[in-house]
Amino acid sequence: xxxxxxxxxxxxxxxxxxxxxxxxxxxxxxxxxxxxxxxxxxxxxxxxxxxxxxxxxxxxxxxxxxxxxxxxxxxxxxxxxxxxxxxxxxxxxxxxxxxxxxxxxxxxxxxxxxxxxxxxxxxxxxxxxxxxxxxxxxxxxxxxxxxxxxxxxxxxxxxxxxxxxxxxxxxxxxxxxxxxxxxxxxxxxxxxxxxxxxxxxxxxxxxxxxx
Numbered sequence: 001x002x003x004x005x006x007x008x009x010x011x012x013x014x015x016x017x018x019x020x021x022x023x024x025x026x027x028x029x030x031x032x033x034x035x036x037x038x039x040x041x042x043x044x045x046x047x048x049x050x051x052x053x054x055x056x057x058x059x060x061x062x063x064x065x066x067x068x069x070x071x072x073x074x075x076x077x078x079x080x081x082x083x084x085x086x087x088x089x090x091x092x093x094x095x096x097x098x099x100x101x102x103x104x105x106x107x108x109x110x111x112x113x114x115x116x117x118x119x120x121x122x123x124x125x126x127x128x129x130x131x132x133x134x135x136x137x138x139x140x141x142x143x144x145x146x147x148x149x150x151x152x153x154x155x156x157x158x159x160x161x162x163x164x165x166x167x168x169x170x171x172x173x174x175x176x177x178x179x180x181x182x183x184x185x186x187x188x189x190x191x192x193x194x195x196x197x198x199x200x201x202x203x204x205x206x207x208x209x210x211x
Contacts, residue, residue, distance in 0.1 A: 037143055037144065037147050039147060040177055040178070042173075042177075042178060042179040043179060044147075044148060044149050044171055044179045044182070045070065045147060045148050045171050045173050045177070045179045046060070046147050046177065047059065047060050047061075047177070048060050048106075048108075048144055048147075049136070049140075050108065050134030050135060050136050051112075051117065051134055051135055051136060052117070052120075052132065052133070052134045053117050053118075053120040053121035053124055053132070053133050053134065054117065054121065058132065058134055060173070060177045063104055063106070063132075064175065064176075064177075065175045066101075066102060066103055066104050066175055067097075067102055067103035067104070067172065067173065067174055067175060067200060068103070068104055068105075068106050068172075068173040068177070069089055069093075069103060069104070069105045069106065069170045069171075069172055069183070069196075070106045070108065070148055070170065070171040070172075070173060071085060071086065071089075071105065071106070071107055071108070071166065071167060071170050071171075071185060072107075072108045072110055072145055072148065072150040072152075072166065072167035073085075073107065073108075073109065073110065073164060073165075073166040073167065074109045074110050074111035074114070074115060074163065074164035075109065075111070075114070075115050075119055075120070075123045076111060076114060076115075076157070076160045076162070076163045076164065077163060077164060077165075077166055078153075078155045078157070078163040078164060078165040078166065079165075079166075081165075081166045081185070081186070082107070082166045083126075083127060085166060085170075085185040085186065086105055086107060086127050086128065086131055087127060087128070087189075088187065088188060088189040088192050089105055089170060089183075089189075089192055089196075090105065090127065090128040090130050090131070091189035091192070091193070092189055092192035092193040092195075092196050093105070093130055093196070095193045095197075096193060096196050096197050096200060100129070100130065102200075103130070103200075104130060104131075104132055105128070105130050105131045105132065105170075106132055106134070107120075107123075107124065107131055107132065107133040107134070108133075108134060108135065108141070108144065108145075108148075108150075109133060109134070109135040109164075110135075110141055110145070110152055110164045111135070111164050112135040112136065112137065112138065112141070115133075115135050120133035120134065120135065121133070145167075148167075148171050149171070150167035150171075151165070151167065151168075152164070153165040166185060167185065168184070168185055168186070169182040169183060169184055169185050170182060170183045170185055170192075172196070172199050180199050180200075180202065181195075181199045183195045183196060183199070
């Protein structure tokens with residue numbers, strides 16, 4: 001290899017190292033620093049900032065222009081309730097938004113100690129492309145859960161030592177991050193479809209039920 005080639009290789013390696021370090025620092029910052037939340041005047045829900053499943057960060061503004069169905073839980077979910085809930089909501093979204101462009105499921109893990117970026121990525125992919133998973137530091141999660149009226153409950157589990165209980169409802173935020181209602185997370189897909197269709201029909205830019 002020529003001296004010029006070696007220099008180019010070293011420069012490329014340095015750029016990659018700096019980029020990797022920057023991503024790592026951003027992730028650790030998101031997990032260990034308090035983040036200010038804004039309710040936007042909502043009775044329930046509002047802004048959020050989470051470490052996403054690609055070790056970056058995502059905020060409510062990442063999904064501006066899309067409906068957000070927000071659910072709290074963990075990959076180690078009490079009663080294994082989280083996966084069926086998101087599968088049912090996926091079925092509902094496939095009926096209401098067949099193109100897959102209007103809405104997204106935001107899954108917030110309450111277990112950052114075990115749910116790292118890779119685990120969240122694998123978990124979300126195992127359920128549906130519509131699921132985007134993220135987490136944050138415990139104190140930031142506490143603030144976010146309070147904002148979204150989601151209880152944080154850790155229960156003992158014979159297989160996993162402990163598990164986190166799923167929030168009882170999906171919080172529905174419209175494309176302008178305005179609270180539009182909630183849907184029972186334990187409901188079946190047909191019930192979720194009916195509820196989601198009714199809620200989205202009242203949202204911005206709606207043209208009536210089923211449209």
